[in-house]
Amino acid sequence: MGDGKQTRSEEFQSFVVGRWPRLMRTAFLLTGEQHAAEDLVQSTLEQVFVAWRRVGSADDPEAYVRRVMINAHARRHRRRLREFLAPRDDSGLVREVADTGDRIAQADDRGTLLAALARLPARQREAVVLRYWEDLTETQTAAAMGCSVGTVKSNAAKGIAKLRAIPELAETVTHGGRK
Numbered sequence: 001m002g003d004g005k006q007t008r009s010e011e012f013q014s015f016v017v018g019r020w021p022r023l024m025r026t027a028f029l030l031t032g033e034q035h036a037a038e039d040l041v042q043s044t045l046e047q048v049f050v051a052w053r054r055v056g057s058a059d060d061p062e063a064y065v066r067r068v069m070i071n072a073h074a075r076r077h078r079r080r081l082r083e084f085l086a087p088r089d090d091s092g093l094v095r096e097v098a099d100t101g102d103r104i105a106q107a108d109d110r111g112t113l114l115a116a117l118a119r120l121p122a123r124q125r126e127a128v129v130l131r132y133w134e135d136l137t138e139t140q141t142a143a144a145m146g147c148s149v150g151t152v153k154s155n156a157a158k159g160i161a162k163l164r165a166i167p168e169l170a171e172t173v174t175h176g177g178r179k
Contacts, residue, residue, distance in 0.1 A: 015056070020041075023041050023065065027040040027044075040072060073126075113169065116166045117163075124159030124162065128160065130145065131156050138153060
């Protein structure tokens with residue numbers, strides 16, 4: 001029996017090592033703050049470790065873990081949806097440690113984009129992050145958010161519209177040579 005526990009532990013450790021950067025990026029984009037992202041990932045992985053037998057045998061363990069993380073994040077902020085990490089200024093935000101393979105990390109206007117994301121309501125932010133940063137399909141995003149595909153489409157469209165309406169962000173897109 002000890003060998004089975006050790007094997008599960010090794011499988012979990014391998015999963016965490018391989019997925020840590022992506023989980024941290026998703027958590028950071030959801031929370032807007034490095035320490036909160038670390039706390040979110042750690043508490044998610046604590047929950048997942050306890051149920052690793054079930055999680056590890058799932059068709060897509062990463063999707064399972066992402067769903068646990070989104071649920072944990074939603075529980076933490078359910079009462080404060082209107083205030084969802086939209087600071088009056090960004091002086092208190094700790095910047096994300098950039099992933100060298102992440103194109104967004106290479107953008108000059110990353111700070112402007114992160115501040116703009118912080119202005120979105122929780123569900124719109126989740127939809128935008130999962131659809132466009134995590135590059136999930138609408139169906140995968142709906143599964144991760146625990147809602148319908150139509151809700152994902154609506155929240156993503158509203159979130160993108162709000163991002164387009166932010167003057168600072170519009171300037172970076174215009175000056176960046178994009179349409």
